[in-house]
Amino acid sequence: MSNKIQALHAREILDSRGNPTLEVDCVLESGHMGRSSVPSGASTGYHEAIELRDQDSHRFFGKGVLKCISHVYHDIFPAVKGHKASEQTSLDRLLIDLDGTEKKYRMGANTILAVSLAAARASAHYYKLPLFRYLGGSVQHKLPFPFFNIINGGKHADNRLEFQEFMISPRKEIFGENLRAGAEVYHTLKKILHRHKLSTNVGDEGGFAPNIQSTKEALEFIVEAIESAGYRPGLDVMIGLDVAANEIENTDNLIDQYVELVERYPIIMIEDGCKEDDFDSWHELNSRLGSQIQLIGDDLFVTNKKRLEFGIKRDLANGILIKPNQVGTLTETIETVKMAQENGMKVMFSHRSGETEDTFIADLCVALGVDQIKSGAPARGERIAKYNQLLRIEELLN
Ligand code: PGA
Numbered sequence: 001m002s003n004k005i006q007a008l009h010a011r012e013i014l015d016s017r018g019n020p021t022l023e024v025d026c027v028l029e030s031g032h033m034g035r036s037s038v039p040s041g042a043s044t045g046y047h048e049a050i051e052l053r054d055q056d057s058h059r060f061f062g063k064g065v066l067k068c069i070s071h072v073y074h075d076i077f078p079a080v081k082g083h084k085a086s087e088q089t090s091l092d093r094l095l096i097d098l099d100g101t102e103k104k105y106r107m108g109a110n111t112i113l114a115v116s117l118a119a120a121r122a123s124a125h126y127y128k129l130p131l132f133r134y135l136g137g138s139v140q141h142k143l144p145f146p147f148f149n150i151i152n153g154g155k156h157a158d159n160r161l162e163f164q165e166f167m168i169s170p171r172k173e174i175f176g177e178n179l180r181a182g183a184e185v186y187h188t189l190k191k192i193l194h195r196h197k198l199s200t201n202v203g204d205e206g207g208f209a210p211n212i213q214s215t216k217e218a219l220e221f222i223v224e225a226i227e228s229a230g231y232r233p234g235l236d237v238m239i240g241l242d243v244a245a246n247e248i249e250n251t252d253n254l255i256d257q258y259v260e261l262v263e264r265y266p267i268i269m270i271e272d273g274c275k276e277d278d279f280d281s282w283h284e285l286n287s288r289l290g291s292q293i294q295l296i297g298d299d300l301f302v303t304n305k306k307r308l309e310f311g312i313k314r315d316l317a318n319g320i321l322i323k324p325n326q327v328g329t330l331t332e333t334i335e336t337v338k339m340a341q342e343n344g345m346k347v348m349f350s351h352r353s354g355e356t357e358d359t360f361i362a363d364l365c366v367a368l369g370v371d372q373i374k375s376g377a378p379a380r381g382e383r384i385a386k387y388n389q390l391l392r393i394e395e396l397l398n
């Protein structure tokens with residue numbers, strides 16, 4: 001029986017924030033089925049592809065995805081019926097052309113991505129391959145280093161911390177050991193916050209959201225937690241920050257602040273240190289710190305090849321964050337990753353703050369040989385789902 005697409009089923013499910021999102025099942029003539037659901041951001045970049053929502057205030061306060069479901073059944077299915085699921089590039093091209101707009105305004109990047117990924121997964125089942133092998137072939141695979149978001153601020157929490165994410169990245173060779181280190185530091189941090197009578201409630205990505213204000217205070221707590229858990233800050237466990245500068249009102253002096261922080265703390269990565277279109281500041285940041293640490297563009301590049309190409313020419317950053325729903329198809333995601341890799345940039349895969357239990361990014365990042373991933377804290381099911389999938393892949397590889 002063939003691997004041609006026989007049916008698509010689309011449904012509205014809830015994401016980790018309790019907001020509706022889209023899930024699609026792709027059924028092949030052979031009977032194999034692939035399922036995928038799309039995540040949703042809160043601090044989204046202006047240049048991201050469009051996330052389609054109903055705007056009908058009677059359901060889910062206007063956030064429903066019934067329009068997406070209608071596009072799957074009425075526009076996409078008639079066009080892709082009978083298309084081989086294994087021919088991903090032409091399938092994605094068809095979806096892109098069907099939408100016909102630069103930012104997937106008509107059908108929504110969320111709608112298109114769910115179909116694109118569901119087809120890939122169905123095809124992997126058809127060939128009886130684990131997804132990472134199906135996507136990446138039989139080359140020597142390596143597990144990525146994780147970045148665990150253990151303190152949440154910015155738009156992901158109700159505290160007054162300016163920076164959005166404070167992450168730790170254990171640097172052992174074995175992923176399982178890094179996951180363990182992440183969990184141990186996370187639990188130690190919880191005890192320390194508790195001792196200081198600070199809240200240990202968590203933010204959207206599972207990190208603690210204590211009612212503190214200063215970046216330095218957060219970093220001091222993290223360094224203490226790393227040490228108390230029995231690890232050496234700067235050797236065993238490093239620190240990363242997602243500033244999400246777009247969400248910060250006053251960005252004067254931020255670069256000076258980073259230079260000082262990098263001198264004092266074992267920071268190896270700063271994401272979105274400048275606003276998405278403030279190219280002069282990005283360039284300055286990259287020339288001042290680019291030889292020491294990773295400067296990763298999230299809202300700056302939005303997983304978009306054209307933005308990345310521009311950034312490479314202008315020397316704006318030395319790394320890129322990859323979120324498939326920022327661009328809307330598997331093929332475009334892979335193209336952007338390849339361009340970054342060919343230009344010697346650091347690549348980090350990423351979840352969104354509103355997530356589902358879908359673990360596609362875990363397999364995809366291993367398939368593409370990407371060496372870093374962030375999927376939130378080592379806590380909360382939708383975050384852990386990705387880390388646990390990486391554990392399973394590591395087991396398969398050994
Ligand atoms: P978002 O944030 O998923 O809420 O957009 C994540 C990030 O900025 O990296």
Ligand code: ZN
Pocket residue numbers: 242244271272298299321
């Ligand atoms: Zn970010």
